[in-house]
Each structure stands twice: as structure tokens, then as C-alpha cells.
Amino acid sequence: MLAIAIEQERLDWREQPAPPGPEAGEVRLRVAWAGVNRADLMQRAGHYPPPPGASEILGLEVSGTVAEVGPGVDRLRPGDRACALLAGGGYAEEVVVDARQVVPLPEGFGLREAAALPEAFATAWLNLFMEGHLAAGERVLLHAGASGVGTAAIQLCGAFGHPCFVTAGSDDKLAACRELGADGLFNRHQGSFVEAVKGWGGADLILDPVGAAYLADNQRVLNVDGRLVLIGLMGGRRAELDLGRMLMKRQRLIGSTLRAKPPAAKGAILDALLTHVWPRLARGEIRPLIDRTWPIDEAEAAHAHVERDANIGKVLLAVSGEG
Ligand SMILES: NC(=O)c1ccc[n+]([C@@H]2O[C@H](COP(=O)([O-])OP(=O)(O)OC[C@H]3O[C@@H](n4cnc5c(N)ncnc54)[C@H](OP(=O)(O)O)[C@@H]3O)[C@@H](O)[C@H]2O)c1
Missing domain, CATH: 3.90.180.10 (Medium-chain alcohol dehydrogenases, catalytic domain)
Incomplete structure (x- = not known):
């Protein structure tokens, strides 16, 4: 071949x-x-x-x-x-x-x-719902909102009633995210997202492919009982974690990779997509x-x-x- x-x-x-x-x-x-x-x-x-x-x-x-x-x-x-x-x-x-x-x-x-x-929707589903345990109405911060994973995650948030705030690297990308349903937007080249996300109401869950460069700011905007789900290291692998903030706000940090999961675990994620997402794709509610x-x-x-x-x-x- x-x-x-x-x-x-x-x-x-x-x-x-x-x-x-x-x-x-x-x-x-x-x-x-x-x-x-x-x-x-x-x-x-x-x-x-x-x-x-x-x-x-x-x-x-x-x-x-x-x-x-x-x-x-x-x-x-x-x-x-x-x-x-x-x-x-x-x-x-x-x-x-x-x-x-x-x-x-x-x-x-x-x-x-x-x-x-497969990859974008499985990653978004796994981390929002299975690892992140989103509860009704909880608020989500998505970094790299215009990425493959981000564009899937915005739509899943919308379909399941979770307001989402996205960061991305250009105004064109942010406009595309808004069209997909994002209701808070921030251009990452214009400084720190902290004030914008706090003003929006903070995040109960953050889907973060950036890692080190965003850790401190992610902790600042993560609400009490919030979950920070780390899915990538585009901004580096080593950073200081504020354990005091983590303890007092009962924050949880979750590392997550899809690729190395065994077939049974991948199958369970795909089964959930078949049940909850495939019908919405068929109806054109998500694309x-x-x-x-x-x-x-x-x-x-x-x-x-x-x-x-x-x-x-x-x-x-x-x-x-x-x-
Ligand atoms: N853990 C897992 O299981 C898993 C599975 C799938 C994907 N991922 C991760 O999820 C991320 C998205 O994957 P994808 O394939 O959908 O990506 P993609 O479509 O290639 O998009 C990645 C985007 O990330 C942004 N970016 C790049 N460097 C950055 C930095 N240093 N800081 C902040 N943003 C940066 C850029 O958008 P802007 O111009 O908007 O900043 C870039 O277009 C990747 O990090 C990937 O490794 C993880």
C-alpha cells in the first residue's frame, strides 16, 4: 500500500x-x-x-x-x-x-x-463530560477555541447548556468561535485573559491545551470546585502551581490523553458520542x-x-x- x-x-x-x-x-x-x-x-x-x-x-x-x-x-x-x-x-x-x-x-x-x-469530538467529549464532569449550567473556558478540538467543544457546550468563553489568536478566529456559539471571547495576543474571564463569571471547567504559560492565570479564573483539564503543552511543561489557591478553592488539576487509552476506553467514548452527539450531527445542530x-x-x-x-x-x- x-x-x-x-x-x-x-x-x-x-x-x-x-x-x-x-x-x-x-x-x-x-x-x-x-x-x-x-x-x-x-x-x-x-x-x-x-x-x-x-x-x-x-x-x-x-x-x-x-x-x-x-x-x-x-x-x-x-x-x-x-x-x-x-x-x-x-x-x-x-x-x-x-x-x-x-x-x-x-x-x-x-x-x-x-x-x-473522531479525534476532535472524542477529545472534547472525554474532557468536558467524562474527565471534567460538567454539571448542569456550569461555565467553561476553552483555550485554542478555533482549533479542531476547540470548534467541537464550543458546539458541545452549546448543545448541552454550558456557557463558554474562548481564547484564540486572531479576531477572525474569535468571530468564527462566536458563530459556533461561544459567548465570551479574548484574543490571546492582547495580554492576559484573567480580567475578561473573571468579568464574565469565571470558569467551573477549563479545557487547556497550553499548559505552563497559562497555569497561573487558569488558577486565577477557576471557580471554587473548578476543574482544570490539561490536554496539551503548547505553552510548555514546567510551571509553578499555587497550592494555597488550589486548596482553598478546592480546585482539581486533571491530566488527560486520549491516544494511549486502550481500545475499550476509546470504544466507551465513541459509544457516548453515538448516543449523544451523532443524532445532533444528523439533525445539523452540530457540525x-x-x-x-x-x-x-x-x-x-x-x-x-x-x-x-x-x-x-x-x-x-x-x-x-x-x-
Ligand atoms: N490530550 C489529548 O487527548 C488531546 C487530544 C487531541 C488534541 N489535544 C491537544 O489539543 C490541542 C488542539 O489540538 P488540535 O489538533 O485541535 O489543534 P489545531 O487545530 O492544530 O489548533 C491548535 C491551535 O492552538 C493555538 N496555539 C498554538 N500555540 C499556542 C500557544 N503557545 N498558546 C496558546 N495557543 C496556541 C493556535 O490557535 P490560535 O492562533 O487561536 O492561538 C493553533 O491554531 C493541541 O494542543 C493538541 O495537542 C490533546
Whole structure:
């Protein structure tokens, strides 16, 4: 099969061995579209190795057609169109994945839009509701609001009745976030978000992909009993935690990564999405925001776009490009 190889940090679309399998409980997908995630850029730069046993090939999510199913798989059949949350291997013509990580497309969806769903919506759902335990009416602060994850999280907040405040790096991005339902906005290049978020009412939950650079300010705006869910380190990994503030305000700091979770845990998140989010996608109440697409052999250009922080929503790669 053809797949992306990393050659001295360059992305090269070339012939490689197809993955073995499917073994019991697995399926082989013929990939139509692959989603680009920030993690792919980090893996490519050598900072984010795949978890043990996962493919070395980049790519955490795809859409495609089931080509083959292993013993014991009864939910999926050859010919089914589906999307999948992967631990790796998506930038390729074929991928083999545990069937629990594969879900049908929302009603009315094509393969292109479906490739934009798994990673962003699973991350947003996991951290808002499963790790963050949002209770009725609680208020949310989302950093990197115009990212793939951010654009999904804004809409989930809206759909489930949680006011959300977003930070992002340009006024265009903030306008897009407002359109998706954000009701507090702050341009991160205009100083600290603390006063703006406090004036808005503070946050009961913060979804934070930034880390060190935001830790002190996040603690300042986190309400009593608030949860700070750390999902990335774009602003560094070492910072001082104010334990006094944490203690007195009963704040909780939660570290969270989706990629290394076992198939059963990924399956549980996808099951929750099937129940609570797929019907809303089918009704058009929520939508994946697709910024741009490139053919897979131009993955280099797609990565450069994401690296420049230029995307609003998801960037996709056409593999077969089937719609
Ligand atoms: N833990 C997990 O399980 C998990 C899963 C998925 C994603 N993530 C993390 O979630 C984040 C979003 O992922 P994605 O793939 O959706 O990203 P994305 O679409 O590539 O967007 C990332 C955005 O983050 C903002 N940003 C970049 N550097 C920043 C910095 N130093 N401080 C503040 N903001 C910065 C930029 O937007 P602005 O111009 O608006 O600032 C950039 O466009 C990433 O950090 C990713 O690693 C974590």
C-alpha cells in the first residue's frame, strides 16, 4: 500500500508494507480521508512517539470503507462506510484497527465530513463530560477555541447548556468561535485573559491545551470546585502551581490523553458520542468545521498550514478522496 513515511522530518507518500491482520476483533479499512491533528506535527518532529504496539505511521483518525473483518466482529461488515479513532496509521491507504474504535457515519454524512469527527469530538467529549464532569449550567473556558478540538467543544457546550468563553489568536478566529456559539471571547495576543474571564463569571471547567504559560492565570479564573483539564503543552511543561489557591478553592488539576487509552476506553467514548452527539450531527445542530483539505501526497503543505496556526477547525487529507 501507499503510506506517508517520515524521511528526515519530510513527509513522503510511498510504497510500504500493509498492516497485518485483521486479527480477532479487528477490521481493515480502506482509507478515504485522514484528519490532521496537532499531535501529528509533534510526532513528526520526534516529540510524541506512538504508544507501544501502535503503527509508526502518522494519523489518529480516518474515514473509509470496511474491506475485511476479523473473527468475532459482528457490528461491521465489508462495504460499510465508517470513521475511526486510531492510535496511529491513518496517513495510509489501509489501516487495521480494533472494531470498538470504528463507528458508522452520522445519518446524511459523507466520508469527507466524517473524517473530521473522531479525534476532535472524542477529545472534547472525554474532557468536558467524562474527565471534567460538567454539571448542569456550569461555565467553561476553552483555550485554542478555533482549533479542531476547540470548534467541537464550543458546539458541545452549546448543545448541552454550558456557557463558554474562548481564547484564540486572531479576531477572525474569535468571530468564527462566536458563530459556533461561544459567548465570551479574548484574543490571546492582547495580554492576559484573567480580567475578561473573571468579568464574565469565571470558569467551573477549563479545557487547556497550553499548559505552563497559562497555569497561573487558569488558577486565577477557576471557580471554587473548578476543574482544570490539561490536554496539551503548547505553552510548555514546567510551571509553578499555587497550592494555597488550589486548596482553598478546592480546585482539581486533571491530566488527560486520549491516544494511549486502550481500545475499550476509546470504544466507551465513541459509544457516548453515538448516543449523544451523532443524532445532533444528523439533525445539523452540530457540525464539523472543515478548514481546508489537501491530497495526501501534499501532506507537507497541510502540516505547514497547521504549523502556522492558520486553520479554523479541521484540516483533512484526501487519500482515496471518496465522498
Ligand atoms: N490530550 C489529548 O487527548 C488531546 C487530544 C487531541 C488534541 N489535544 C491537544 O489539543 C490541542 C488542539 O489540538 P488540535 O489538533 O485541535 O489543534 P489545531 O487545530 O492544530 O489548533 C491548535 C491551535 O492552538 C493555538 N496555539 C498554538 N500555540 C499556542 C500557544 N503557545 N498558546 C496558546 N495557543 C496556541 C493556535 O490557535 P490560535 O492562533 O487561536 O492561538 C493553533 O491554531 C493541541 O494542543 C493538541 O495537542 C490533546
